[in-house]
Amino acid sequence: MCIINEDTVLKREKKFYFDVKWLFIIAIVGFLLVFQVFPLIYLVIRAFISEGSFSLSSFERIYSVPLNWTCVTNTLITATLSMIFGVLLAFPLAWLVGRTNLYGKKLFRTLFLMTYMVPPYVGAMAWLRLLNPKVGTLNVFLQNIFGLAEAPFDIYSIGGLVWVLTTFYYPYAFITLSRAMENMDPSLEEASRISGASPIKTLLTVTLPLMLPSIAASALLVFVAAASCYGIPSIIGAPGKIYTITTRIVDYVYIGSDEGLTDATVLAVFLMVMALLILFISNFVIGKKDYITVSGKSVRPAVVDLGRWRIPITILVGLFALVVVIIPFATVFATSVTMNMGKSVFEPGNFTLKYWETIISRSSILRSAQNSVVSAVWAASLGMIVCIIMAYLLKRTNVRGRKIPDFLITVGSGTPSVVIALALIMTMSGRFGINIYNTMAIMVIAYMIKYMLMGMRTVVSALSRVSPSLEEAAQISGAGWLRRLRDVVLPLIVPSIVAGWFLIFMPCFYELTMSNLLYSNNIKTLGVELYNYQTYHSQQTASALASGILILVAVVNFALSKLTKGKFSI
Amino acid sequence: MSKITLDHVTKKYGDVTVLNDFSAEFRDGEFITLLGPSGCGKTTMLRMIAGFEKPTSGEIRIDGVTVSSADVFVPPEKRGLGMVFQSYAVWPHMNVFKNVAYPLKLRKTPKAEIDEKVRKVLGIVHLSQYAERMPSELSGGQQQRVALARALVAEPKVLLLDEPLSNLDAKLRERMRFEIKEIQHRLNINVIYVTHDQGEAMTMSDRVFVINSGVLQQVGDPVDIYRHPSNQFVADFVGKVNFLKGHSENGRIKLEGIDDILDYSGELTGTVDVAIRPENIRLVSGNAHLNGRIVSEYFNGDVNDCRVLTGDKELRVIAEASTYGKFGKDSTVGLEIADFLVFPESDNDYRKIMT
Numbered sequence: 001m002c003i004i005n006e007d008t009v010l011k012r013e014k015k016f017y018f019d020v021k022w023l024f025i026i027a028i029v030g031f032l033l034v035f036q037v038f039p040l041i042y043l044v045i046r047a048f049i050s051e052g053s054f055s056l057s058s059f060e061r062i063y064s065v066p067l068n069w070t071c072v073t074n075t076l077i078t079a080t081l082s083m084i085f086g087v088l089l090a091f092p093l094a095w096l097v098g099r100t101n102l103y104g105k106k107l108f109r110t111l112f113l114m115t116y117m118v119p120p121y122v123g124a125m126a127w128l129r130l131l132n133p134k135v136g137t138l139n140v141f142l143q144n145i146f147g148l149a150e151a152p153f154d155i156y157s158i159g160g161l162v163w164v165l166t167t168f169y170y171p172y173a174f175i176t177l178s179r180a181m182e183n184m185d186p187s188l189e190e191a192s193r194i195s196g197a198s199p200i201k202t203l204l205t206v207t208l209p210l211m212l213p214s215i216a217a218s219a220l221l222v223f224v225a226a227a228s229c230y231g232i233p234s235i236i237g238a239p240g241k242i243y244t245i246t247t248r249i250v251d252y253v254y255i256g257s258d259e260g261l262t263d264a265t266v267l268a269v270f271l272m273v274m275a276l277l278i279l280f281i282s283n284f285v286i287g288k289k290d291y292i293t294v295s296g297k298s299v300r301p302a303v304v305d306l307g308r309w310r311i312p313i314t315i316l317v318g319l320f321a322l323v324v325v326i327i328p329f330a331t332v333f334a335t336s337v338t339m340n341m342g343k344s345v346f347e348p349g350n351f352t353l354k355y356w357e358t359i360i361s362r363s364s365i366l367r368s369a370q371n372s373v374v375s376a377v378w379a380a381s382l383g384m385i386v387c388i389i390m391a392y393l394l395k396r397t398n399v400r401g402r403k404i405p406d407f408l409i410t411v412g413s414g415t416p417s418v419v420i421a422l423a424l425i426m427t428m429s430g431r432f433g434i435n436i437y438n439t440m441a442i443m444v445i446a447y448m449i450k451y452m453l454m455g456m457r458t459v460v461s462a463l464s465r466v467s468p469s470l471e472e473a474a475q476i477s478g479a480g481w482l483r484r485l486r487d488v489v490l491p492l493i494v495p496s497i498v499a500g501w502f503l504i505f506m507p508c509f510y511e512l513t514m515s516n517l518l519y520s521n522n523i524k525t526l527g528v529e530l531y532n533y534q535t536y537h538s539q540q541t542a543s544a545l546a547s548g549i550l551i552l553v554a555v556v557n558f559a560l561s562k563l564t565k566g567k568f569s570i
Numbered sequence: 571m572s573k574i575t576l577d578h579v580t581k582k583y584g585d586v587t588v589l590n591d592f593s594a595e596f597r598d599g600e601f602i603t604l605l606g607p608s609g610c611g612k613t614t615m616l617r618m619i620a621g622f623e624k625p626t627s628g629e630i631r632i633d634g635v636t637v638s639s640a641d642v643f644v645p646p647e648k649r650g651l652g653m654v655f656q657s658y659a660v661w662p663h664m665n666v667f668k669n670v671a672y673p674l675k676l677r678k679t680p681k682a683e684i685d686e687k688v689r690k691v692l693g694i695v696h697l698s699q700y701a702e703r704m705p706s707e708l709s710g711g712q713q714q715r716v717a718l719a720r721a722l723v724a725e726p727k728v729l730l731l732d733e734p735l736s737n738l739d740a741k742l743r744e745r746m747r748f749e750i751k752e753i754q755h756r757l758n759i760n761v762i763y764v765t766h767d768q769g770e771a772m773t774m775s776d777r778v779f780v781i782n783s784g785v786l787q788q789v790g791d792p793v794d795i796y797r798h799p800s801n802q803f804v805a806d807f808v809g810k811v812n813f814l815k816g817h818s819e820n821g822r823i824k825l826e827g828i829d830d831i832l833d834y835s836g837e838l839t840g841t842v843d844v845a846i847r848p849e850n851i852r853l854v855s856g857n858a859h860l861n862g863r864i865v866s867e868y869f870n871g872d873v874n875d876c877r878v879l880t881g882d883k884e885l886r887v888i889a890e891a892s893t894y895g896k897f898g899k900d901s902t903v904g905l906e907i908a909d910f911l912v913f914p915e916s917d918n919d920y921r922k923i924m925t
Binding site for chain 2: 475
């Protein structure tokens with residue numbers, strides 16, 4: 001049987017042919033140009049133009065107005081410290097969980113990633129309860145034990161802010177690093193061992209340098225996340241009068257005066273330029289490195305024996321998990337069933353389920369929950385379709401222009417939420433012919449711009465682990481482009497696709513920052529609802545909502561793990 | 571029956587020419603080997619036949635149908651070829667049966683027929699009992715057979731093999747050589763085989779194409795290539811060789827640095843390169859008209875691999891195994907040069923090209 005016949009020859013490929021793949025690129029680029037590039041550029045232009053002419057006078061206000069200058073320094077300090085501490089925590093944890101014979105690795109992984117899957121403001125709520133300088137549970141506990149006259153910790157401080165930011169953003173680095181570590185060719189490390197290096201020496205001289213690109217990437221993620229975080233500084237910073245760029249921008253937008261909007265725009269542009277600059281530098285470094293570490297042959301990752309350190313290190317990691325994950329979550333649960341916040345939940349008569357009843361019966365809350373689910377499903381599904389196609393074109397073809405959408409998606413993710421929301425508000429409310437303000441569409445678009453990269457990265461890294469020869473084998477067997485995608489590439493990256501979907505879905509589901517700026521009274525989301533209860537009405541109701549989210553995350557995670565026969569859990 | 575024609579095929583990556591003006595014709599049922607050191611362009615050639623690479627210029631035809639030229643390009647999936655990859659490329663998410671059945675599935679073959687054909691081809695590669703296994707449960711050699719079965723199952727007229735044996739252990743490699751050859755005979759298909767292993771090329775091929783630095787050096791059957799290499803590179807790459815300078819005059823060659831004169835009936839005169847294969851030098855006891863001192867000898871089981879110093883040259887001699895230990899190190903032996911090759915003088919050091 002010979003497939004070559006007149007039919008195929010008729011489909012002559014000209015030197016300058018039109019590639020079907022361009023259609024995908026054009027569609028995606030078009031979408032991003034309208035809803036991402038244009039709004040952001042508009043923001044920049046507006047920051048530079050005051051009273052109809054070009055000027056830098058707006059930027060002078062960053063340092064000439066103390067209100068602005070303090071929020072800039074606060075942001076830089078907290079984000080930098082969180083980045084450093086975050087990576088310092090994430091690297092050893094990723095190594096221990098991914099590559100050693102630590103006890104309870106699966107449990108630890110789930111615990112650490114659990115933090116990633118819950119909104120950061122839950123952490124703020126928990127630590128607020130634990131480390132309040134007057135009545136913080138942990139403070140009181142430590143005072144009683146050590147007989148201290150004063151509370152050892154004050155959450156309403158730069159240190160407190162850094163602490164909560166770190167504990168909630170190190171999982172970003174943990175995810176990136178453990179994936180990279182698991183995908184590394186074990187023979188590289190074995191070669192080091194056989195050359196005479198101890199496991200620790202190997203870790204420091206082979207594993208660590210090989211992972212530098214991933215470390216840089218993860219540090220970037222943490223920095224940008226911490227600097228553009230709104231939930232944590234808005235809950236912890238506000239009572240402590242510690243303002244960051246994000247909280248300041250939201251305040252200005254709420255004030256709504258022309259001068260306020262100008263200041264918000266300028267701060268947003270500053271934040272954006274900083275984030276994108278770091279993003280550019282980091283990508284420039286990372287872009288140079290590209291290893292294919294898994295071939296068509298199956299390899300098993302090597303496991304490092306911790307020897308006599310196995311038990312002590314397990315205990316240490318366990319303590320860390322207890323303090324950073326279990327205690328905060330438990331605190332939120334406890335708060336949700338506490339009648340009187342001034343007393344311990346264990347005191348007789350102080351236990352109640354009425355806040356739980358509230359969240360499953362109050363129609364406004366249910367409506368918000370529904371809005372959150374619908375918009376997050378849209379964002380994750382549309383986002384993953386874009387990610388899969390773009391990752392494929394990027395990794396597997398030489399189509400001209402394939403890097404443009406990738407670049408734009410990276411820029412979108414690197415852009416702080418607050419900036420995206422502000423830019424969309426200013427451009428998509430009818431001024432330029434598109435008015436989607438006050439609709440769910442504007443939220444879905446904002447979510448996609450912000451969170452698509454997580455899906456993109458996951459799929460790209462999965463794709464680079466699939467050796468091209470696997471696909472070539474399908475091609476020579478007679479499979480066309482779509483067929484290869486369906487039969488070989490997709491099945492091999494399905495776990496990553498599912499992972500990517502949830503990595504987009506989850507942050508969208510409980511999103512606060514952008515929702516807080518984009519919501520209207522008829523489409524509130526869960527994040528907004530929870531934030532309002534926490535700040536204005538009832539911390540217990542907010543805690544019950546947060547607990548509900550935690551339970552949902554746990555259930556989804558469990559179901560996913562069962563569904564993929566343990567191959568994948570978040 | 572199938573015929574592949576390469577017509578002045580050139581491949582460049584930017585300014586680097588990896589394959590220069592390559593023309594060849596692979597005929598019905600032939601076992602063709604593209605042989606050369608790594609980086610010589612042989613894999614690029616194979617990938618251009620498969621359709622994974624486009625030639626910069628030139629034309630490729632399969633059965634007279636142009637599949638690649640300045641304005642025609644038939645993608646790999648439409649070429650109806652079978653290919654085995656160096657890394658096997660067995661899909662880790664499909665079991666053996668599904669891997670092998672895949673090309674048939676794409677051809678919309680009825681299920682019963684798929685079943686029958688897959689069973690048959692698995693029988694050919696001795697994997698019948700492994701049909702339900704996942705690739706991760708197979709050894710390297712077995713994965714390699716899966717790849718072979720998958721390439722054969724749709725009965726392609728041409729089978730492309732990209733260094734398929736290089737990841738196997740020596741024993742298995744040798745066995746697979748004969749099995750692949752056997753399968754080729756049975757199915758009567760064209761095979762294009764890429765390798766840097768001259769042993770593989772020798773035992774399996776009908777014709778060998780020796781390539782170096784993107785340039786075709788010689789085409790011929792294995793015996794021809796070995797006995798009558800067209801230049802120093804081929805002589806050196808295919809088999810082992812001692813190079814000496816010599817002066818040809820009046821039907822004789824006076825060797826440089828060695829006290830010997832060879833009878834020569836060829837046409838070259840003046841300074842020439844003389845190539846002597848180690849197995850064409852015999853060790854004899856007692857005085858011959860060329861004598862040397864044994865510098866080292868290595869017992870190889872089937873041969874005695876030794877170095878002999880004669881004049882100021884050290885010659886490699888591969889003698890019968892029975893000579894090992896007969897003379898002993900540093901003893902003097904007689905040498906008889908039974909056969910040799912003569913090339914026009916060239917200053918290139920051919921050993922350096924080898925990588």
